[in-house]
Amino acid sequence: MAHLALNSKKVERCRELAENISQPVESIIATHSTLAIERAVLRLLGVDGAVVQKGGQGFPEVNAIIDQLSGADQSPISRGVLYWFVNAMIQKKMTAAEAGRAAAGGKINLLKLPVAPEAEIRKKAEELCRKAISDLVASRDRRDSLRRELGDKFDPEGKSGPIIYVIVATGNIFEDVIQAKAAAQAGADAIAVIRSTAQSLLDYIPHGATTEGFGGTYATQENFRIMREALDEESKKLGRYIRLTNYCSGLCMPEIAALGARERLDFLLNDAMYGILFRDINMKRTLIDQHFSRRIIALSKIVIHTGEDNYLTTADAIENGHQVLASQFINERFALNAGMSQNLLGLGHALEMNPEHPNVFLLEIARAQMTRDIFPKSPIKFMPPTRYKCGDIFYSHLMDAMFNFVGVLTGQTIQLLGMPTEAMHTPLLQDRWMSIKNARYIFSGAKDLGAEITYRDGGQIERWAEKVLDETLSHLELIAGKGLFRAIEERAFAEVSRTETGGKGRDGVFMRDPAYLNPFFDQLPL
Amino acid sequence: MSKVAQVNLKKLRPYGDIMDDGTIQLAFTLPVEPSAEAREAAQQLVQKMGFEQIKLAAMEQAGTGFSFFVIYANTRFSVDMTRIKVIKVDSEKRARDEIDELIKTQIGRKLVVIGACTGFDAHTVGIDAIINMKGFAGDYGLERYQWLDAHNLGAQVSNEDLLRKAQEFKADAVLVSKVVTQHNIHLKDMKDLIARAEKLGLRDKFIFAAGGPRITHPMALECGFDAGFGVGTKPSEVASYVLDEFLRRQIPRSSVKRKLVPKLKSRVSKNAKKKATKKKVKK
Numbered sequence: 135m136a137h138l139a140l141n142s143k144k145v146e147r148c149r150e151l152a153e154n155i156s157q158p159v160e161s162i163i164a165t166h167s168t169l170a171i172e173r174a175v176l177r178l179l180g181v182d183g184a185v186v187q188k189g190g191q192g193f194p195e196v197n198a199i200i201d202q203l204s205g206a207d208q209s210p211i212s213r214g215v216l217y218w219f220v221n222a223m224i225q226k227k228m229t230a231a232e233a234g235r236a237a238a239g240g241k242i243n244l245l246k247l248p249v250a251p252e253a254e255i256r257k258k259a260e261e262l263c264r265k266a267i268s269d270l271v272a273s274r275d276r277r278d279s280l281r282r283e284l285g286d287k288f289d290p291e292g293k294s295g296p297i298i299y300v301i302v303a304t305g306n307i308f309e310d311v312i313q314a315k316a317a318a319q320a321g322a323d324a325i326a327v328i329r330s331t332a333q334s335l336l337d338y339i340p341h342g343a344t345t346e347g348f349g350g351t352y353a354t355q356e357n358f359r360i361m362r363e364a365l366d367e368e369s370k371k372l373g374r375y376i377r378l379t380n381y382c383s384g385l386c387m388p389e390i391a392a393l394g395a396r397e398r399l400d401f402l403l404n405d406a407m408y409g410i411l412f413r414d415i416n417m418k419r420t421l422i423d424q425h426f427s428r429r430i431i432a433l434s435k436i437v438i439h440t441g442e443d444n445y446l447t448t449a450d451a452i453e454n455g456h457q458v459l460a461s462q463f464i465n466e467r468f469a470l471n472a473g474m475s476q477n478l479l480g481l482g483h484a485l486e487m488n489p490e491h492p493n494v495f496l497l498e499i500a501r502a503q504m505t506r507d508i509f510p511k512s513p514i515k516f517m518p519p520t521r522y523k524c525g526d527i528f529y530s531h532l533m534d535a536m537f538n539f540v541g542v543l544t545g546q547t548i549q550l551l552g553m554p555t556e557a558m559h560t561p562l563l564q565d566r567w568m569s570i571k572n573a574r575y576i577f578s579g580a581k582d583l584g585a586e587i588t589y590r591d592g593g594q595i596e597r598w599a600e601k602v603l604d605e606t607l608s609h610l611e612l613i614a615g616k617g618l619f620r621a622i623e624e625r626a627f628a629e630v631s632r633t634e635t636g637g638k639g640r641d642g643v644f645m646r647d648p649a650y651l652n653p654f655f656d657q658l659p660l
Numbered sequence: 661m662s663k664v665a666q667v668n669l670k671k672l673r674p675y676g677d678i679m680d681d682g683t684i685q686l687a688f689t690l691p692v693e694p695s696a697e698a699r700e701a702a703q704q705l706v707q708k709m710g711f712e713q714i715k716l717a718a719m720e721q722a723g724t725g726f727s728f729f730v731i732y733a734n735t736r737f738s739v740d741m742t743r744i745k746v747i748k749v750d751s752e753k754r755a756r757d758e759i760d761e762l763i764k765t766q767i768g769r770k771l772v773v774i775g776a777c778t779g780f781d782a783h784t785v786g787i788d789a790i791i792n793m794k795g796f797a798g799d800y801g802l803e804r805y806q807w808l809d810a811h812n813l814g815a816q817v818s819n820e821d822l823l824r825k826a827q828e829f830k831a832d833a834v835l836v837s838k839v840v841t842q843h844n845i846h847l848k849d850m851k852d853l854i855a856r857a858e859k860l861g862l863r864d865k866f867i868f869a870a871g872g873p874r875i876t877h878p879m880a881l882e883c884g885f886d887a888g889f890g891v892g893t894k895p896s897e898v899a900s901y902v903l904d905e906f907l908r909r910q911i912p913r914s915s916v917k918r919k920l921v922p923k924l925k926s927r928v929s930k931n932a933k934k935k936a937t938k939k940k941v942k943k
Contacts (some may be wrong), residue, residue, distance in 0.1 A: 305842060316723025331840050332780030335816060348780055349840040413782070414814065450794065521785065525873075525891065557873055557891070560842065564689045567722035629792070 135293075135545050135584045137507050138500070138599045139591070144607050145508055151610035152463040155618050156471055162418060163425045167650065169200050169642035170337075170419075171426045172215040174388035175652060176200075178266040178430075179219075181234030182355060184341035192341035195238035196389070202237070202244060204644075210245055212644050214651040218244040220259045225250065230262065256651060263653040267433065270395050274434045277398040280366060286375040288323075290437070290477040290513040292506070292547035295577050296538075298570060299379070299515070299550045303328035303560035305347035307357045311364040316563055318368045318376045320570040324401060324548065326379035327361055328560065329353050334384025334413050335638060339393070349560060353380050353390060358397035377401055382427055382438070383409055385419075385639045391427035395434035401480065401548075402431060406468040407461060408441035410622060411630045416637035417619055421468070428472030429658040435478060439548070440465045443484035443517035445628040451487040451521075455501055456605035457627050458483050462509070463610065464618075473660040476511040480548060484517030493594065495536060500598040502544040503589070508603075516541045518552025527554035534569060538576040543584050549573060671738040682734040684711070694719050694727040702729045712736055749877050749887045751901040756800055759899045763807035770809040771902060773802055774826055775835030776817035779849040783839035784815045786872055790835060790895050799894035808899060819853040826866055833867040833902045836885075841874045847883055854884030867905045869898065 173196040181199070184192030203218060204211040210218060223233045225247045236242045249255075287294055300322045302313040307327075314325040330347030333340075343360060344352040351357060358380060365376045377400035382390040387404070394402050406424045409415035431438055442458045442465070462481045469479050485501045487494050505514055518537045523530050534552035541549040551569040553561045561569075589595050613621040619634045665679040676683025686706060692698050699719050706714050711733035722728040754762070763771055775787045789796035791812040793803045802810035811829060813822065826834050836853065838846035850870055857863045863884075870880040871889040880888025887901055 316726055319723045330780075331782050332816065334782070346843075348842050348845050412784075413816075562689070563726060564687065564722055564728045567720075567726075567728055629794075 136503070136587050136589055138503050138589055138596055140504060140507060140599060140603055144603055148460075148463050148603075148607055148610055149467070151607075151614045152467040154614045155464055155610070156467045159421050159468075159618060160471055163422050165646055166418065166422050166643055167214065167426075167646050167652065168388075168419055168422050168639075168644070169204055169211070170386055170423055170639075171388045171652075172203075172211060173197060173200050173386075174392045174426065174430075175215055175654060176219065176230075176234065177389055177392045178270070178654065179230040179234075179262055180266070180269075181230055181238075183231070183235055183238070185238050194338050194341055195234045197338045198238035199234065199244070204642075209647075212647040213649055214646070216259045216262075216653070217255060217649075217651040220255050220262065220651075221250050222247055223262075224254065224258060252649070256653075259651055260653045260657075263657050266654075267657055270430070270434055273396050273398050277400070278435075280369065281375045284369055284373060284375045288375075288377075288513075290547060291511060292514060292545045295581055296516065296541045296546045296549035296573075297323035297377075298573050298577075299324040299326060299377075299548050300566050300570065301326045301328050301550075301561065302566075303350040305330065305349075305351050306345040307343055307351050307360050308345065310351055311361060313563055313566070314361065314376075315364060315368045317566050317570065318365070318372060318374075320567050321574050322376070322566075322570055323374070324377035324379055325361070325365065326401070326403075326550075327351050327353070327357070329381045334381070334409065334415075337385045337639065337642070339386050339389055353393075355393045355397060358393060358399060362398050379403065379439070382431070383441070384413060385409075385415060385642070387420075387423040388426045388430070391430040391436075394436060395430050399436060401437050401439055403441065404428065404431065404438040405441035405482075406465050407622070407627065408444065410632050410637065411628050412441070412444055414632065414637050416640035416643065417622065417632060417634055418643050419637070419639040422643060424468060425472050426654075428469055428474055429654070429660075432473040432475075432478070433658055437478050437480045437513055438469065438474070439480040439515050440482045443482040443515070443550075446484065446486045446521075451485050452491060452497065454629075455485065455497075455602045456609050458485075458501075459505070459508070459602060459606040460609045460613065461627055462505070463606070464613075466509070466512075473658065476509070477513065479509070479512040480515045481505065481509055481512050482515045482517060484519070486519055486521045489519070489522050489533060495540065496594050497598055498537070498540050499544060500595040501602065502540050502546060503595070504599040504602065506545050513547035515548040515550060516544075516546035517550045518556075520552070520556055523552075523556040525557055527558075530554045530556060531568065531572065535572050535576060538573045539580060542577045542580045543587075545584055549577075669741045672741045673738045674735065676734075680738075682712075682736065682738075684733055684735055686731045686733065687729065689722055689726055689728050691726055693725055694721050698727050702727075702731065706731055706733050710735060710737060747878050747881065749889065749897075749901055751897070751904040754896065754900045754903075756805060756896055756899070759896065759903055760805055760807045762903055763805075766907060767807075767903075770807050771832045771906060772809045772811075772829050773833045773835060773899075773902060774811045774813060774822075774829050774831045775802075775837065776813035776822050776825075777815040777837040777839065778817050778819055778822060778853065779838075779845065780816060781838060781840045781846075781849075782815045783837070784812075786837040786839055787812055787814075787835065790837075790871065790893070790898055795895045797892075797894060799896050801895045802899055805899060808902075819849065819856050822853065823857060823860060823862060827862070831866055832906055833869060835898065836868070836870045838870060838872040838875060841872075846872065846874065847879070850880070850883035850885060858884075867902060867909075869901065871898070 176196040183195045187193050300317050302310045328350035330352045331349040340352045343356045369376045379401035382402035382404040409420040410417050442461050531554040553565045555565045625631045673680045673682045714733040718730040720728045775791050777787050792801045795801035802808050868885045869887040870885045873891045875888045877888040
């Protein structure tokens with residue numbers, strides 16, 4: 135594989151700066167929790183029912199319980215939900231599921247029960263968490279044994295060529311299953327079920343199987359289960375392990391991590407800053423949530439996909455390539471801080487440069503290759519163009535082909551396939567089929583090309599890569615100097631400004647009481 | 661005399677390589693396995709659509725139980741283009757400095773424009789391209805205009821909030837971007853905005869314009885908006901429209917009536933627009 139001669143001192147310095155940037159945030163993470171984390175804790179214990187509300191809609195028990203502990207006065211929740219909940223289990227001699235149902239249904243009031251000695255509650259909570267963790271490990275083992283059985287060849291370093299990743303987004307999970315199976319048969323290696331467009335801002339996870347969504351399908355535990363079961367079946371039929379992806383972002387990030395881990399997901403879209411920038415979710419909320427999410431993800435060895443591919447949909451791609459790289463360094467640092475290893479970090483990128491720019495593909499190759507070379511152990515996820523897509527599906531198909539070519543040439547690990555109809559609708563079955571055929575042709579036809587070429591010393595590609603690295607370094611210096619929060623406020627990323635006290639979900643952040651109880655923080659590996 | 665036939669606008673037909681050959685390419689999927697019967701089914705389907713000389717170029721298996729077809733065929737239909745009238749956004753093409761100058765001299769104060777991607781829609785790409793400084797395709801965004809006071813409220817803004825903000829900012833124009841169109845959610849959201857505005861007595865206070873890849877001007881009118889902008893619209897086109905529409909509304913209402921009504925009669929029959937026009941006249 136051809137590599138770029140990048141200055142490794144500069145790369146090292148970038149990693150140092152990312153660590154400096156993460157430090158002040160880590161101390162906030164260590165002293166705070168969020169309502170979403172507390173809900174995730176209950177879900178890990180197996181509280182996964184729903185209270186049927188007016189109109190027949192299911193409202194999750196975990197939300198009903200947490201709401202009772204966190205009204206205007208946040209002091210009960212600051213001890214951690216487990217303190218109250220485990221006490222209820224002791225007092226009422228109930229299992230977690232029973233206590234969850236009783237508390238959510240208003241049959242017991244967690245705050246009005248006699249309180250067991252602290253040590254007893256703690257001991258029981260520790261046992262419950264250990265059990266929950268061993269359940270997650272069992273799910274992980276079940277997933278991994280199916281991979282082994284089918285001789286799964288996924289290689290994070292991308293040495294065997296990019297895997298084919300496509301999306302399904304019909305809004306109906308049962309229709310999604312049909313589309314996903316057809317995609318797998320055509321050659322897809324990973325299926326992402328796109329979420330309904332509003333879900334990231336819902337402060338609860340909808341319940342049960344869903345058949346209606348907008349621009350996608352709701353992420354629910356039952357939908358995860360249905361799709362994973364269908365892909366298990368299809369994987370066995372095809373003799374090839376098909377991966378499942380969903381979105382671990384938004385206001386329910388830690389809960390989705392918990393459900394994704396339990397339902398054996400392979401990939402989760404999970405980014406330290408995406409929610410802040412693109413969904414206007416409060417900074418602290420997002421950064422605290424991403425940490426706990428990634429602790430679970432690290433245990434379950436799920437590959438995350440970061441969201442840097444979105445940055446340049448709003449900012450100019452030629453001028454701002456360094457923002458993507460700077461963010462990748464920061465995302466990497468936060469993930470490592472949460473106990474993840476580099477082979478689980480699917481760093482996302484997409485350059486979205488103006489196709490009319492002369493020699494634009496030299497720049498695309500430079501960016502793709504430098505990402506590969508700077509993060510050699512990580513499964514790099516390469517995204518196709520979307521910003522310059524238009525209704526001319528034939529031109530669009532050609533753009534995708536060019537990006538497929540860059541992907542195979544530069545050794546990307548996961549290639550999200552572009553669709554000819556990107557600018558029009560969520561993919562039709564035939565759109566996905568055409569795209570997969572396109573990618574298979576190019577991935578096979580240019581399989582070893584990267585190993586046959588070298589980049590010219592001091593040539594345009596290498597110079598561009600060096601320029602972006604230099605700009606990244608000074609961008610990181612700037613962010614480290616200002617602190618991450620202020621830098622985001624001053625539009626360090628994607629030309630978006632957010633404030634420390636602004637954004638959605640801020641009310642859900644609270645300071646942990648000195649007696650805060652959550653043994654997951656101790657028991658999840660670091 | 662020309663050796664090739666000239667286009668006949670009264671009987672316009674598609675052009676493949678010979679004038680009036682009527683050639684059309686089609687691609688679709690049937691939910692059946694490829695087979696001789698599936699091929700025949702695809703042909704018959706295309707025949708029923710009124711096509712002739714059907715050439716089935718490809719039948720491919722696109723997953724178990726699905727066949728993908730590419731077909732070339734000739735249509736026997738034609739249209740009389742000379743009778744077509746399309747309702748278009750009524751505005752002149754102008755450059756940014758020209759627009760700034762006109763606002764300065766004709767209005768003498770900044771025009772206030774707010775914009776958002778509304779409802780559950782999370783795609784800011786459209787509204788950003790129009791409002792943000794940088795603009796789109798070399799055409800600077802509304803923020804760059806000296807005589808426009810432009811505010812981008814971002815995505816997932818509820819109609820309720822949008823109207824509240826419009827009042828707060830004392831907006832002259834409200835821009836709504838709609839990207840997601842599944843289950844016609846964009847139409848529902850747009851109609852809901854106008855219904856709310858009417859209820860609050862705000863319909864005529866603001867110029868309402870919609871934009872998005874699937875938005876057309878007639879569709880926007882049917883939803884009760886004043887204008888709709890499709891894919892590829894540049895910020896200067898929107899700015900120029902806001903200026904023109906603002907000036908039109910300064911003219912005594914009776915003359916507005918004469919100017920607007922005959923044009924609208926030609927195609928738009930939906931009540932929403934009629935009502936909106938009437939109200940304007942009454943005031």
